[in-house]
Amino acid sequence: MKLELGKIKISDVQFGDKTKIENGTLYVNAKELSELVCKDDRIIDCRIELAHPGESCRITPVKDVIEPRVKISGPGCVFPGVMGKVTEVGQGVTYCMDGACVITVGKIVGFQEGVIDMSGIAADYCPFSKTQNVCVVIEPKEGLETHDYENAGRMAGLNAAAYLAEALRDQTPDETIVYETKPLFQQAAEYPDLPKVGYIHMLQSQGLLHDTYYYGVDAKQFVPTLMYPTEIFDGAITSGNCVAPCDKVTTYHHLHNPVIEDLYKQHGKTLNFMGVILTNENVFLMDKERHSDMVSKLCEYIGLDGVLLTEEGYGNPDTDLMMNCKKTTKRGVKVVIITDEFPGRDGKSYSLADVCEEADTMISCGNGNVVIHFPPMDRLIGTTDYIEMQIGGWVGCKYDDGSFDAEIQIIIASTIANGFNKLCARGY
Amino acid sequence: MTVPKGKQTQSELEVRREETMKAEYLLITNNPKAAEVYKDNVLIGVEFLESGSYLDVLLCTRDRIHRGWHLLTHPQASNLKPNQCPYKTVLITNGRAAQEFARDIELIENAVEAHSKFTRGMKLPRWTDRVLRDFMTVDLSVVQSALESSLLKQIMSSHI
Numbered sequence: 001m002k003l004e005l006g007k008i009k010i011s012d013v014q015f016g017d018k019t020k021i022e023n024g025t026l027y028v029n030a031k032e033l034s035e036l037v038c039k040d041d042r043i044i045d046c047r048i049e050l051a052h053p054g055e056s057c058r059i060t061p062v063k064d065v066i067e068p069r070v071k072i073s074g075p076g077c078v079f080p081g082v083m084g085k086v087t088e089v090g091q092g093v094t095y096c097m098d099g100a101c102v103i104t105v106g107k108i109v110g111f112q113e114g115v116i117d118m119s120g121i122a123a124d125y126c127p128f129s130k131t132q133n134v135c136v137v138i139e140p141k142e143g144l145e146t147h148d149y150e151n152a153g154r155m156a157g158l159n160a161a162a163y164l165a166e167a168l169r170d171q172t173p174d175e176t177i178v179y180e181t182k183p184l185f186q187q188a189a190e191y192p193d194l195p196k197v198g199y200i201h202m203l204q205s206q207g208l209l210h211d212t213y214y215y216g217v218d219a220k221q222f223v224p225t226l227m228y229p230t231e232i233f234d235g236a237i238t239s240g241n242c243v244a245p246c247d248k249v250t251t252y253h254h255l256h257n258p259v260i261e262d263l264y265k266q267h268g269k270t271l272n273f274m275g276v277i278l279t280n281e282n283v284f285l286m287d288k289e290r291h292s293d294m295v296s297k298l299c300e301y302i303g304l305d306g307v308l309l310t311e312e313g314y315g316n317p318d319t320d321l322m323m324n325c326k327k328t329t330k331r332g333v334k335v336v337i338i339t340d341e342f343p344g345r346d347g348k349s350y351s352l353a354d355v356c357e358e359a360d361t362m363i364s365c366g367n368g369n370v371v372i373h374f375p376p377m378d379r380l381i382g383t384t385d386y387i388e389m390q391i392g393g394w395v396g397c398k399y400d401d402g403s404f405d406a407e408i409q410i411i412i413a414s415t416i417a418n419g420f421n422k423l424c425a426r427g428y
Numbered sequence: 429m430t431v432p433k434g435k436q437t438q439s440e441l442e443v444r445r446e447e448t449m450k451a452e453y454l455l456i457t458n459n460p461k462a463a464e465v466y467k468d469n470v471l472i473g474v475e476f477l478e479s480g481s482y483l484d485v486l487l488c489t490r491d492r493i494h495r496g497w498h499l500l501t502h503p504q505a506s507n508l509k510p511n512q513c514p515y516k517t518v519l520i521t522n523g524r525a526a527q528e529f530a531r532d533i534e535l536i537e538n539a540v541e542a543h544s545k546f547t548r549g550m551k552l553p554r555w556t557d558r559v560l561r562d563f564m565t566v567d568l569s570v571v572q573s574a575l576e577s578s579l580l581k582q583i584m585s586s587h588i
Binding site: 147206207208220283284287288290314318319343353354391393 | 499500501502504508509511512526527535538539541542544545546548549550551552553554555559562565566569570571572573574577579580583
């Protein structure tokens with residue numbers, strides 16, 4: 001399966017009468033976009049705000065971040081099963097808005113998610129302080145059922161991204177990257193002397209605000225399966241997870257999965273990238289047992305020499321992580337774990353909630369319990385009313401001048417457990 | 429599976445449980461919403477720790493495991509850490525175990541240790557009633573995601 005990803009670089013975002021891209025600037029017709037989002041009668045108000053890198057601006061609570069992409073040729077649409085038919089994606093030509101994002105902002109439920117600072121110390125921890133952001137600030141209808149509201153918030157972001165992505169159609173990419181993975185036997189034969197490497201991609205799937213969707217299907221409802229890596233670049237996976245900002249894999253992160261991108265960079269040079277094994281993180285212990293058996297079986301069956309393994313979340317998923325690691329190692333496949341750490345404020349506790357002997361090689365993406373000071377900002381998109389209740393905050397962490405102290409786990413993607421951050425070891 | 433409210437008295441329910449089941453399933457919870465939803469369920473009993481804390485639920489679960497019960501759901505279910513949600517619901521059984529006893533103990537002890545690590549020196553936020561209701565919904569949703577598992581449904585229907 002072969003996909004050409006055309007990148008249209010966006011260096012600025014401004015409001016305009018017509019939504020379009022001109023000389024690297026994205027112009028947004030805010031009225032049109034807002035009306036589109038408000039077509040969902042579960043949302044009573046939608047305000048569009050723009051945030052640029054370097055501004056004294058704070059965005060919170062953040063639900064999801066999405067990069068606008070559009071299918072130019074090839075089957076299906078971006079976000080299949082959600083924004084269109086359930087047609088297999090991952091081949092043909094796709095354009096993306098390189099450097100611009102949709103950020104869905106607004107009250108979520110009980111606990112509130114995530115902070116993005118566009119400047120200051122906290123900005124360095126977050127990739128979205130470096131992007132041109134179109135913030136979709138939504139207000140739900142009073143009394144909306146929790147699951148309904150989660151769905152409305154998720155769809156608002158995806159709808160906004162699909163709307164903006166239409167502006168990509170008449171553009172010429174500044175850069176095109178070609179990704180290709182062949183059917184299994186052909187792929188194995190292409191680089192017979194290189195180690196065959198795969199990627200076990202664990203998706204959060206534990207209930208309300210803990211879910212991920214593959215072709216629109218709740219990930220807890222599938223069994224582990226093989227995926228062509230290119231499918232992910234067309235939005236085959238969307239995020240419905242809204243718990244723990246620091247290691248939340250937003251839809252943007254799925255589109256930009258750094259493990260897949262980096263494995264492709266090494267493909268044919270130091271390794272033979274065979275494909276992705278997609279699995280879930282379920283709550284019922286026998287499902288964990290069954291699915292980790294299936295994951296390790298697939299690794300053996302397709303003849304992998306080694307795998308990279310990532311999770312989403314902390315606690316329960318650590319058990320899936322260890323079961324996948326243990327069983328896959330026992331079948332003779334080398335495993336490298338990528339994850340983040342939560343050793344407590346004093347750093348004296350175990351970093352993960354579970355462990356096994358076979359987990360002997362791990363890449364850390366940082367410690368989410370580190371505390372920093374968030375300075376006051378001139379502009380606020382959303383609200384900081386809930387900072388003390390947001391994950392990483394605590395009672396008394398907020399000051400009168402608008403500043404606050406919090407663990408870096410309050411920052412969107414600060415320790416994201418797939419390495420799309422600056423706290424991991426990285427080769428330059 | 430769920431008996432409509434008001435159709436049977438508690439004692440009738442208990443008799444029916446004894447008649448129809450070999451294995452028992454039990455939700456240990458401090459979540460009023462979970463207790464309400466499952467209070468009349470024929471297959472699943474509820475041990476409702478009405479004024480109990482998150483930690484109390486873990487400790488009660490640990491006690492039950494030492495008395496021969498088995499974990500069916502992961503005690504750290506969900507990505508919400510102990511100081512981030514006041515409610516906890518765990519499903520256990522005295523029927524077929526999901527894993528070895530030693531592993532059950534390891535998971536529940538890890539959960540107790542994680543609770544201590546994340547709450548040490550921290551004050552719980554002053555959550556409003558509305559926020560607490562949302563937390564109840566999220567906690568319930570997590571345990572329901574296990575109860576909706578096709579495998580668990582089959583096991584429960586087979587009374588094993």
